[in-house]
Every structure is written in structure tokens, then in C-alpha cells.
Amino acid sequence: MLTAPVLSEWDPLEQGEGSIDPLGLAPAYERLADQVFKNVTVRMGRIRFVTAIAVGSWVCQPWEPDKRAADGISNPWQVFEWTVVMAFVKAQPADGSARPRIAGSQKVQRAMRDQFAVSAKTYLKTPTVFGFGGVFRRFAIGTHVIGRDGRLDEAGLSLVRAWAEDQNLTGFQDGTVEGPGQTLLTRLRSVVAKGLTQGFLREADLSKDLTQELVSHLDPDAIGAGRECEILRELVEAHSGEGAPFLTGELQQRKGALEPRDEPGILRPLVARAPAVLAATLRDIDAYESLCRPLTDAFDWIRFSSSEKRGVPLSPQEYRAASQSAAFVSAIAEGVRRLQLRPELLAKDRLIQDLVDRFDQVNGPVDLFDRILKFHEQIQRAKPPEGKSAWLERHKDGVVIRPGYALKDPPAPDSEYVHEYRLPTFSRFLADLGRLR
Numbered sequence: 001m002l003t004a005p006v007l008s009e010w011d012p013l014e015q016g017e018g019s020i021d022p023l024g025l026a027p028a029y030e031r032l033a034d035q036v037f038k039n040v041t042v043r044m045g046r047i048r049f050v051t052a053i054a055v056g057s058w059v060c061q062p063w064e065p066d067k068r069a070a071d072g073i074s075n076p077w078q079v080f081e082w083t084v085v086m087a088f089v090k091a092q093p094a095d096g097s098a099r100p101r102i103a104g105s106q107k108v109q110r111a112m113r114d115q116f117a118v119s120a121k122t123y124l125k126t127p128t129v130f131g132f133g134g135v136f137r138r139f140a141i142g143t144h145v146i147g148r149d150g151r152l153d154e155a156g157l158s159l160v161r162a163w164a165e166d167q168n169l170t171g172f173q174d175g176t177v178e179g180p181g182q183t184l185l186t187r188l189r190s191v192v193a194k195g196l197t198q199g200f201l202r203e204a205d206l207s208k209d210l211t212q213e214l215v216s217h218l219d220p221d222a223i224g225a226g227r228e229c230e231i232l233r234e235l236v237e238a239h240s241g242e243g244a245p246f247l248t249g250e251l252q253q254r255k256g257a258l259e260p261r262d263e264p265g266i267l268r269p270l271v272a273r274a275p276a277v278l279a280a281t282l283r284d285i286d287a288y289e290s291l292c293r294p295l296t297d298a299f300d301w302i303r304f305s306s307s308e309k310r311g312v313p314l315s316p317q318e319y320r321a322a323s324q325s326a327a328f329v330s331a332i333a334e335g336v337r338r339l340q341l342r343p344e345l346l347a348k349d350r351l352i353q354d355l356v357d358r359f360d361q362v363n364g365p366v367d368l369f370d371r372i373l374k375f376h377e378q379i380q381r382a383k384p385p386e387g388k389s390a391w392l393e394r395h396k397d398g399v400v401i402r403p404g405y406a407l408k409d410p411p412a413p414d415s416e417y418v419h420e421y422r423l424p425t426f427s428r429f430l431a432d433l434g435r436l437r
Helices: 026-035 048-058 076-089 105-113 139-143 153-164 178-197 207-218 225-239 246-253 260-270 276-308 318-321 323-342 343-348 348-359 363-382 423-432
Strands: 392-393 398-401
Touching: 026 225, 026 276, 026 348, 048 076, 048 153, 048 178, 048 207, 048 225, 076 105, 076 178, 076 207, 105 343, 153 225, 178 207, 225 246, 225 423, 246 260, 246 423, 260 276, 260 423, 276 318, 276 323, 276 343, 276 348, 276 392, 276 398, 318 323, 318 348, 318 363, 323 343, 323 348, 343 348
Parallel strands: none
Antiparallel strands: 392 398
């Protein structure tokens, strides 16, 4: 069974020091990844949550998008998202067998375990980014499932109609027609209305039968082969990017979804037969990652080496003595050389050009130690809103890792690339939609 990547308990609003992207490599990566898949991101899990977004938009249709609950924060869509996540959490089988997990489920599990209501205070701090509605919003807008205001767009109306027909939910889209769909729509709108009035939802606000019905109708493992599946397939293959049709054909030969560690070995051989524009992007990606990988590993080795010293400063000379340091210098030189052979990429991406300039002609491990720390410090200072502290503190004899960024084990990357270029996510979509058999 496929399982979705699930967000951890990490809460970005509670992290004050910029705990991701210590070398500022992400912006250039995102631009390159957008050239491969424009409406897909690595945070996306199971494609049926796009249907859930469309269904939720229809459920919330009676309210204006800027309507706020009694808490003054949550809008109708957010209350619907609480409802869906609560349903999936409540429906976890007692025998411990797996059911598809959903972003936000850990927060809801904790609230329900501690007998708290699900609310803006107990749910994700930034649900518009980390809830399933936020994670898939880019895809839903880019494929015209919803508009930027959250209202159903043309593709969304078709998707809801197809879903309701496949699920035998007569009356769901036309609430004036009697049937099980009209009943479900009425009950869901009643739950959303209650959540808006209260500013929260209790476990008791979602009945057992409504829980089972929601999970049954939106189960990511049970899309089936009906019209809903056809529409989602059209959206995925027609709107994911110019290279999507070619990549779909290549993935179909593998007959299964990819793991992130598989991606470099899949993308590199495709250069020889990919369409020209996609092939050029794949060459840019491989060149960029040839520098990102050793830079990241060299920085992580500084973190690990400093962690090993337990508060005693790590000196540049000690870093030079590490057996890996010379290999990092050589690999970085090769990455710089490869990027210098991509002048068009450097001309259109200032950040990559800056990276090349900063690490060109590194003169040994001590020089690398100094350059990489200065670069990290600059990246942290430039982070909004007012800069972040560096992960390592300077001392007279070297640097000391700050406790929150220590590494107890030596770096052992399982992929040749630092970043994932969305092919595994795309392959999960295709697998869910029956395209990889």
C-alpha cells in the first residue's frame, strides 16, 4: 500500500532561528524544479486530496471565503479541513492496521487524546501552508479546480460532479434533489456551521456514521476507475508541466512509484532521449546538484565534528585532519567546473552564479572551512524578517555547534541529490490513478 509523506510535529512558527536551508540552496532548486513540474511540490502526498479540496469548496459555498468563526481566525474551509482530518483520525482501525494518513493528523490525535477540541489553537499553526488544503492549493489553483478565492472553478465543478456520481451521492451537487448526496451535503454544512459558531469542533460533533461515510468517500486508496479518476488523471498529465507526458511514459515502464533516492538514477539517463527543453533542464539540475551535494555534506561534517567535541571549539586544522575534507574540496571543485559549463544557467540565475563565485578555487580544507562558515552566516543574516543566528558560534579557537543543530551521527546521504525534483510525487499521483501497473 502506498503511504503519504506526513508532516511531523515541527511547527515553523515556533522555530526562531531559521531551521531549514542553512546554505540558501532552496530558491534556485525551486526554480529548476518548477521547470519540470510547475504545479507539483514534494509536500504533496495522495492525489485524492484534490477531490477533498473540491468537495470542501462546494460544502463551504454558502459562506463568503472571508467569513470568520467565533475565534476570529478560522474560515469555513478551515473548519471543513478539521472535519476531514478528524474523520481520518477517528477511523483508525482498533487493530492498528494502516489507513492513509493525512497532514495535520498528529495535531488532531494529540487534541483528541488530551480531550481538547480541535481549533486554531490545537491544530497546525499555519494550516494554509501545512494542512492538506494548503499543501495541494498550488495544484488545485493551477489546474482550475478552485480559484484564488477558494471558490470552485470549472475543473472543480466537473470533479465534484464526477465524484458524486461515482459514489452514488445523488443530490450532492444539486442540493434540491433528494438522495444520499443531499443528506451528506446537509450534514457536512451543519458541522461546518457548528464549527464556525463555536470556533472549534469536539470529537462528539462528528458522529460515527458521518466519520465512516467521509472516510469511505474520500479514501485515497479507493479512487476506483470511474469518471473522478479520469478527471484527476487529465489534470495531472495536462497541467503538471511540459515534460509530464514524456515522464509519464518513462514511469509507466517501471510499474511503480519511486522513492526519492531513486530519482537521480532515473533523471540522468533521460537526458539522452528527453525533449530538448526538458533535457536542458535535467542537465542544469544535475550540474547544480553536483555542487549542492558536496557543499551540504561538507557543512554537515562540520556540524558532526563539532557535535563530537561536546562544546569544545572545533578548529579549522581539526577539520583539515578529517579524512573526508580533501574529498569535499575535490567534489566542490568538480561541481563548480560543471556549472561553469552551463553559462545560460548562470546568466539567468544570480544565486547559482554567486554560489559558483564563492566556491571557485577553494584552496584546501582550511579555506573550505572558512568559506562555508562565512557563507552560512551570510545566508542566516539575510533571512526574514530580521535575520537568523548561525547554527555554529564563533570562538577564538574555532566554532561550537548550537545544541539544536547538533548531529550525533556522521552524515550519510542516501541520494546523490540534496533536493527532490518532484518525480517521486508525480509517480505517486500516477500510481494512485492506475497509470503504473
